[in-house]
Amino acid sequence: MRIETIEQFEIHIENNAREVPEMHQFFKTFPWILDPRIMNFQDEVTFSKLLRKNFSEIEEEESNRRIDFLCQNFADSFFIIELKRPQSVVGEKELHQAINYVSFIEDRLSNEFGKNIHCYLVCGKLSTDRKVRMIADSYRSSGTVYVKTYTDLLENAKQYHIEFIKKFDEIAQSLKNNEEE
Numbered sequence: 001m002r003i004e005t006i007e008q009f010e011i012h013i014e015n016n017a018r019e020v021p022e023m024h025q026f027f028k029t030f031p032w033i034l035d036p037r038i039m040n041f042q043d044e045v046t047f048s049k050l051l052r053k054n055f056s057e058i059e060e061e062e063s064n065r066r067i068d069f070l071c072q073n074f075a076d077s078f079f080i081i082e083l084k085r086p087q088s089v090v091g092e093k094e095l096h097q098a099i100n101y102v103s104f105i106e107d108r109l110s111n112e113f114g115k116n117i118h119c120y121l122v123c124g125k126l127s128t129d130r131k132v133r134m135i136a137d138s139y140r141s142s143g144t145v146y147v148k149t150y151t152d153l154l155e156n157a158k159q160y161h162i163e164f165i166k167k168f169d170e171i172a173q174s175l176k177n178n179e180e181e
Contacts, residue, residue: 019083077116084123
């Protein structure tokens, strides 16, 4: 099952699947591709839902942005997953969006979710612009925003499952050899 999942993930990347619904639904079904430590997984949470649930006295934010996923891992860290298309290039705008999400959660919900709050910005690649790279490096160094490429996620998934993949390939080759005989 996991090998098929990894193969399907690779197809999504090659086809530059849309973040909604394809990639979103894929990660909703297989969150271990994003991070194998995910414990708690909330899908498409909007700022207004978070505010109404936790701070009914605060008026809704002027723009009701959608956070793709809110997750919690075993270390009691809380992280936001922001998805972009597999061939997208992330720039300053997307990095600022990610830091705004982290800031929003820290300002209003950090007591509920713990002290370690950060965002995974999943994309095709990071812009080569020096300013964008400096911002991304600064956010990563501060532990707030991490840019993760689909290629990196795919390679990580393959590495986590390397023994299964090798065994699967051996069995497939053996079956092929038997059919040819």
